[in-house]
Amino acid sequence: MKILIINGPNLNLLGKRESDIYGNETLTDLESWLAATPEASSHDIEWFQSNHEGEIIDIIHDAMKNTDGIIINPGAFTHYSYAIRDAIASVNIPTVEVHLSDIENREAFRKVSVIKDVCIDQIKGLGKTGYLKGLAVLTKHIPD
Secondary structure, eight states, X not given: OEEEEXXXXXXXXXXXXXXXXXXXXXXHHHHHHHHTSHHHHTXXXXXEEOSOHHHHHHHHHHGGGTXXXXXXXXXXXXXXXXXXXXXXXXXXXXXXXXXXXXXGGSOGGGGOOSSGGGSSEEEESSTTHHHHHHHHHHHHHSOO
């Protein structure tokens, strides 16, 4: 399967920002860790990170050409980006929303996801393991 993993704003600062919430590993560390798992080895995984909403929308649209599934950590866009929500709904590609922290046990504004309803699952609070679980959900959902 061809899987696109999208990471939104500020995830490029993993390992530098709020380590008590997000840990000390960088986004590159996370990518390397997932690539080394047996579960990921049979998939073609493309990583994308942007702090810009329009770039995320564009990559979701481009995914229609050759992507079987999407894992997205929309970062703060989770809570207000109807444009990203509409992009996910428009492309009809199975998508899993992933969050490193448990957004339901943080600030009040983080408890609401406008993305969740257009995704096949939402995984939160498992740290980097959430990406692996997202891959497992996609694997079960998408026929070979």
